[in-house]
Amino acid sequence: MKRVTGSIKSISRIMDSLKIGETVLVIYEESLIPEFSFLFFVEYASRKGIPIIVDDILDSLYVVKQHLEFTGIDTNFFDDVVVVKVGGTNKVGNVYKHIPLEGAYREKYRLAVKELYKKKTNILNIVLGIENLFYLSTKPTDVLGVVSELISFLGKKSRIAIYMINKNIAEMAPINPLPFFERTASTVVYAEPYPRKAVIRIGKCSSLDLVGKSFIVELEDVLQYWDENGTF
Template sequence: MDKGERELTLDSILLGIKPGETALVEYTSVSSPELLFYLMVNGCLKRDIPVIIDDIADTFSEYIKRLKITGLPTEDLLKVSVIKIGGNKDVGKVLGKVEIRRYSLDFSVYKEVYEKVVPKKPVCNPVLGIHKLFASLDFQDAMRLVRNIESFVGTETRFAVYFINRETLEERFPEILGLLEESVTSVFTWELHKEIYKFRIVKSPNLSIVGSEISLSGEDFFKLVKH
């Protein structure tokens, strides 16, 4: 690993995503994606980067519960702006709601809500629980959802980070994950190997960091939180 790679940090990667980009964070069922989400949102708040969370099917509520059990303070997260997509638990500063009808998402309605609440400054837009939506669709509607996600690439009012359970999506639609990976600008993986969390850069427009990996123990994580 060269000097440039050694200097990589989670902050420099996640907060280095440029407006107009769409990234995937592929995690496993046991890798606690809320920890990575926590670091990213806290990093944004410290740097005065506005955040709007897309909360699909109450996933944000699930993240908050698990973070509290881990012992992490969640007060700042609960002040973050949220667009609710399905679900019925209003957690965070809910600015708008989009219903999921017949197991699909009307993106024209979503765009109307988004345009009403998006600030002038580019925002970090974490999208939580998108795999739950895919799991409820047939293949044709899943393909339509991929195209809709791709249509937001280049929207310079935001950089979007989709947190997606890779195992769930691969079980439901093995072909869809590859199509998603092709359509976005960056792909990261977040996995747990024994007691070590591993963040890997699979795809990025910054070719010099592709293939790089950052490893964190639980102790390392709490050091970053306190930093």
């Protein structure tokens, strides 16, 4: 039996408070926060019996996988993760659909998700790399189009969506999408890196008793929570 520490219980409490249909932002500064957050989400979903779908934008899942391998984590479980891939060339996981980043890719993405969600319900949808789209965009309509997509999924009774967003990249984009995303999302979590730990602050949450709370997550706690053989 894996030990559940106090900091993991705090993160699990946030996850337990989420309702189907919510959109969650995890905004982080450059670090390994997305890698170890991904491990936590996979383990949490496994314990709860929740299916996971990953939106992999511009090879972001490949980067996460390689970084975890460099730290010594067994990444064989990636083979079982269902993936909708947008752009990029490095296929990781069980790729349901690979959508080239060209033309009407948002419409193709919407159709792929609609098809996939007919087969799965009550999904934890992890979105990696969406800030890369904004970094490459120069038109306000591109930003508003993606924000409109996010709004259209808000309240859908099929998934909880978690967008992992690199603050450094988003703020360097020609049009910073963060204010639009922060306004739209139902839950906003800020993750600030420190050596071997992160400070988590809840900026907004549908569970009002959690708003404004902060806590520290130790790297060792995440690794203890994660089974070394994976439990996906």
